Amino acid sequence: MKWVYSFGADNAEGDASLRNLLGGKGANLGEMASLGLPVPPGFTITTEVCTEFYKNDRTYPEGLKAQIDAALIQVGESVGMKFGDKSRPLLVSVRSGARASMPGMMDTVLNLGLTDETVEGLATLSGDPRFAYDSYRRFIQMYSDVVLEVDHHSFEEILETYKEEHDYFLDTEMTADDWRTIISGYKKVVEDALGKPFPQDPQEQLWGAISAVFNSWRNDRANTYRRLHHIPESWGTAVSVQAMVFGNMGATSATGVAFTRDPSTGDNYYYGEFLINAQGEDVVAGIRTPQALTKESRLKMGDEEPSMEEAMPTAFAELCAVFDKLEKHYRDMQDIEFTIQDGKLWMLQTRNGKRTAKASLKIAVDMCKEGLITEEEAINRVDPHSLDQLLHPSLDPDAERDLVLTGLPASPGAASGEVVFNSDEAERLAQEGKNVILIRVETSPEDIHGMHAAKGIVTARGGMTSHAAVVARGMGRPCVCGAGDLKIDKSEAFFTVGGRKVEKGEVVTIDGGAGKLFFGAVPTVQPELSGDFGELMGWADKVRRMRVRANAETPHDAQVARDFGAEGIGLCRTEHMFFEADRIVAVREMILAEDKKGREAALTKLLPMQRSDFEALFKVMAGLPVTIRLLDPPLHEFLPHSDDEIEEVAKSSGMDAQKLKDRAHKLHEFNPMLGHRGCRLGVSYPEISEMQARAIMEAACNVAKETGEKVTPEIMVPLVAKREELAFLKERIDCIAIEVLKENGIKLDYLVGTMIELPRAALTADAIAQDAEFFSFGTNDLTQTTFGLSRDDSASFLPDYMRQGIFERDPFVTLDPDGVGALVEIAAEKGRATRPNIKLGICGEHGGDPDSINFVEGAGLDYVSCSPYRTPIARLAAAQAKL
Ligand code: PEP
Ligand code: MG
Numbered sequence: 001m002k003w004v005y006s007f008g009a010d011n012a013e014g015d016a017s018l019r020n021l022l023g024g025k026g027a028n029l030g031e032m033a034s035l036g037l038p039v040p041p042g043f044t045i046t047t048e049v050c051t052e053f054y055k056n057d058r059t060y061p062e063g064l065k066a067q068i069d070a071a072l073i074q075v076g077e078s079v080g081m082k083f084g085d086k087s088r089p090l091l092v093s094v095r096s097g098a099r100a101s102m103p104g105m106m107d108t109v110l111n112l113g114l115t116d117e118t119v120e121g122l123a124t125l126s127g128d129p130r131f132a133y134d135s136y137r138r139f140i141q142m143y144s145d146v147v148l149e150v151d152h153h154s155f156e157e158i159l160e161t162y163k164e165e166h167d168y169f170l171d172t173e174m175t176a177d178d179w180r181t182i183i184s185g186y187k188k189v190v191e192d193a194l195g196k197p198f199p200q201d202p203q204e205q206l207w208g209a210i211s212a213v214f215n216s217w218r219n220d221r222a223n224t225y226r227r228l229h230h231i232p233e234s235w236g237t238a239v240s241v242q243a244m245v246f247g248n249m250g251a252t253s254a255t256g257v258a259f260t261r262d263p264s265t266g267d268n269y270y271y272g273e274f275l276i277n278a279q280g281e282d283v284v285a286g287i288r289t290p291q292a293l294t295k296e297s298r299l300k301m302g303d304e305e306p307s308m309e310e311a312m313p314t315a316f317a318e319l320c321a322v323f324d325k326l327e328k329h330y331r332d333m334q335d336i337e338f339t340i341q342d343g344k345l346w347m348l349q350t351r352n353g354k355r356t357a358k359a360s361l362k363i364a365v366d367m368c369k370e371g372l373i374t375e376e377e378a379i380n381r382v383d384p385h386s387l388d389q390l391l392h393p394s395l396d397p398d399a400e401r402d403l404v405l406t407g408l409p410a411s412p413g414a415a416s417g418e419v420v421f422n423s424d425e426a427e428r429l430a431q432e433g434k435n436v437i438l439i440r441v442e443t444s445p446e447d448i449h450g451m452h453a454a455k456g457i458v459t460a461r462g463g464m465t466s467h468a469a470v471v472a473r474g475m476g477r478p479c480v481c482g483a484g485d486l487k488i489d490k491s492e493a494f495f496t497v498g499g500r501k502v503e504k505g506e507v508v509t510i511d512g513g514a515g516k517l518f519f520g521a522v523p524t525v526q527p528e529l530s531g532d533f534g535e536l537m538g539w540a541d542k543v544r545r546m547r548v549r550a551n552a553e554t555p556h557d558a559q560v561a562r563d564f565g566a567e568g569i570g571l572c573r574t575e576h577m578f579f580e581a582d583r584i585v586a587v588r589e590m591i592l593a594e595d596k597k598g599r600e601a602a603l604t605k606l607l608p609m610q611r612s613d614f615e616a617l618f619k620v621m622a623g624l625p626v627t628i629r630l631l632d633p634p635l636h637e638f639l640p641h642s643d644d645e646i647e648e649v650a651k652s653s654g655m656d657a658q659k660l661k662d663r664a665h666k667l668h669e670f671n672p673m674l675g676h677r678g679c680r681l682g683v684s685y686p687e688i689s690e691m692q693a694r695a696i697m698e699a700a701c702n703v704a705k706e707t708g709e710k711v712t713p714e715i716m717v718p719l720v721a722k723r724e725e726l727a728f729l730k731e732r733i734d735c736i737a738i739e740v741l742k743e744n745g746i747k748l749d750y751l752v753g754t755m756i757e758l759p760r761a762a763l764t765a766d767a768i769a770q771d772a773e774f775f776s777f778g779t780n781d782l783t784q785t786t787f788g789l790s791r792d793d794s795a796s797f798l799p800d801y802m803r804q805g806i807f808e809r810d811p812f813v814t815l816d817p818d819g820v821g822a823l824v825e826i827a828a829e830k831g832r833a834t835r836p837n838i839k840l841g842i843c844g845e846h847g848g849d850p851d852s853i854n855f856v857e858g859a860g861l862d863y864v865s866c867s868p869y870r871t872p873i874a875r876l877a878a879a880q881a882k883l
Helices: 016-034 047-055 065-080 117-128 128-144 151-164 176-194 202-216 220-229 280-285 295-301 311-332 357-369 375-381 384-390 424-431 447-452 467-475 531-542 555-563 574-578 580-594 596-620 642-652 657-667 680-686 687-709 723-743 759-763 779-787 800-805 820-834 850-860 868-882
Strands: 004-009 042-045 092-098 109-110 237-243 254-257 271-276 334-343 344-352 401-406 408-411 412-422 434-442 454-459 480-483 486-488 494-497 501-504 507-511 516-519 547-552 568-574 626-629 712-718 751-756 772-778 839-842 863-866
Touching: 004 016, 004 065, 016 042, 016 047, 016 092, 016 237, 016 311, 016 344, 042 065, 047 202, 047 237, 065 237, 092 202, 109 128, 109 202, 117 128, 117 850, 128 176, 128 202, 151 176, 202 237, 220 447, 254 280, 254 311, 311 334, 311 344, 344 516, 357 375, 357 384, 357 531, 375 531, 375 868, 384 868, 408 467, 412 424, 412 454, 424 434, 424 447, 434 447, 434 486, 447 467, 454 467, 454 507, 467 480, 480 574, 516 759, 531 868, 547 868, 555 596, 555 868, 568 574, 568 863, 574 580, 574 596, 580 596, 580 657, 596 626, 596 642, 596 687, 642 657, 680 687, 680 723, 687 712, 687 723, 687 820, 712 723, 712 772, 723 751, 751 759, 751 820, 759 779, 759 820, 772 820, 779 820, 820 839, 820 850, 850 868, 863 868
Parallel strands: 412 434, 434 454, 454 480, 547 568, 547 863, 568 626, 626 712, 712 751, 751 772, 772 839, 839 863
Antiparallel strands: 004 042, 042 237, 092 109, 092 237, 254 271, 254 334, 334 344, 401 516, 408 480, 412 507, 486 494, 494 501, 507 516
16 A cells, blocks of 8 residues: 655656645645656655544554655655764654645644754754754754644743843844753753653654644644534545755745735735745744735835845745746645745745635636636636625724724724633633624634634734734634734733723724724725626626525615625515514504404505515516515514503504403414414415515506516415415415406516425425425425424534534535435425426525535526525525536
8 A cells, every 4th residue: 555655856656636645735745846846855644544543543554664764765865865864864844734725723843853963963064053953942842842742832931031131132143052052941841841851763753743743633723623614524634744945044045935916805916925044934923024025015015124036036036937837837826835945945835825705706807817717717716605705894984993003904804893812702702692803912723713703803923924814814804913012911801002901891893904903893884896706796697507586675685685686586574574663563463453353454554564665675676576475473573572562552453451461472382483473374364465465466566557667576475384275375365466456457477486494395395386386495494394403592502513523514504405405306306297387496594505505506496595695605606506
């Protein structure tokens, strides 16, 4: 069995096609090497080893050691070094790399192979003892943290104290002797903590590091990240072992990270940061402030330190050529790590770069126009979920602001919330329904859950590629980084900026796009979508088969939906129209009426109100189909609660208050979701359905006459379980419709259909379709009734199900394909068997969820209907589902 794949020195055993086996990093290192790019040689241990490791109680498969030994010798030979050799010691990095990128989630060790002996060899060989000891102390610190699990604060403290005592400001001021002293301190920390010395056998170091990477696949932060990003545990991680190149070999060496385009805006220029005389982790950790890559960026940021373009023009030119080659090759924006060792460029990593929604859109559209990708590829490049970021509000430019601090604009978006200082608290408060802004000195992978729970993140330290910035962008959270003036008090009760103090729990507003934090809640405005958005949506519209409608009741929501490209209304929940102050009394009168006469009196009051509601909707949707659902309230939602409310109804209806109270009491249900709702209400009180049918048809006639537009009402009966329920109501609806059309003397098409929300309806859909001209899948109720899971109460225990892996997804968010989805498929098939042209749609919350949309494309539905803000997400997801 082949467990190890070598790469480098212009050849590679693996390439990008072996991503599942070699992980993203390993596959791309192979690919870069085979493209002839300067990649330090190394090898990748496959993800299959990870699988075997866990299958066999964390032990390694046979033959692995021999393959690693051989690969290591080969790496050494190609750079003229030998692992563990005293005079020419080969040093390696050991990194994780899963199939999907999990930034910062897994552990990395650099400079491995250094010992008290080999460090002397490195010092002689490089002619630079300072560099050798600097590398050794870095290694001890990293290895102790990642592999030996010794608290890294102890190391930082030693260094900080030493620098203070010697009046040093920067690490680069430290001499070889200084580092030697630090190293003895570090080694003592390890020995004190573990009761044995820091390992001096390079083989032991190597296996320790490999095991740490494999073990880290199941550490808490990796588990959290996988859960949030739906990455299966079974994929495993690969481990890449690679010859070290050094960015910390003096003024002609450097290290950096770069994106081939701006990951925040998508603008097409080289974007990145680098540090002279440093190693990779210095850039990401935000300990020193990195310098800009290009002169233009430097000038834009107002930096004084020279850019790479100015400081190292030859290496910069070489790097630019590599950027172009990689972007053309991968046909996507690349996120790159590089090192310059003594003037020579080395590529350490490339991957498709994480980006904001805005950048993702711009890059997809630009690359299509540049001829790099097709329209269809562009459609597939944008994650529909990420559009959420673009469709949400930003700060009102006219609102008053009270600026607290300024930092780097790390991730765009605006949000307000209470100040919190730690991730556990952020998570707890968010679970209580509070909006929080997480404020930290810096973030680490341990903060993932807090960052996810927070509406926005602010850090005192770190650059645009720091952990906080990268993770926040990926999550779509606004983020301000590197706010150097921010001081968090040790008590975590307040922070100060300049002389100003802000307490925990006070409300602040973050503007990630501007890199600013304001005091109080600053009002926000709706986003203006860029031309790129319209262009991509246009491409998606050309491709998709399913129509996209919106769930909307108010003219405002309907207008928002239209502006976002909705092609009709798929669900108007009429009960939502009844809550307004001027109607609720009449609605209560209707519900509490003792007899038909009382009910009709109330209905007479409601009819004109409903008619004008529907007229407004038909007008906004000008010519597009509008599905109006008959009343489906869980009755208790409308019952009067206080004496004042009872009194109000009594006054309006002329009924006795005590009688009303008794009747309200009688209407109380133990299980309203399974109670007197939906079509059951119409079966008991047909006059309610008749009033609504009349209001709908009269409104349609009025608008058709007034505007000359075609109006096509679709009247929808909710919560049908038996064909007979629908037949009973359809007969009455048809009667009224014919009557109204006759009264108005016009012809107008209308449809009567039903929601499929109960398993029985799905299973007998062939019978129901004899009366139904359309089906709309109410997957909220269908999920509730299929699982027997309460829509309202299950949020308290669903997290347990997710944690235990019993549910991978919340079934109220993403359609359960095996159960609820199967019912949808059965009903669609049976419905079509009876009525081949039956119109089929979905209007549960799943109608705006990309995975569910993908499922219903497969089931052949005609349209999805979702909340107005999700319309663009649905348009894009429907196109992707079709491709
Ligand atoms: C549904 O059940 O999916 C549906 C759309 O109806 P409601 O959410 O109003 O019950
Ligand atoms: Mg429902």
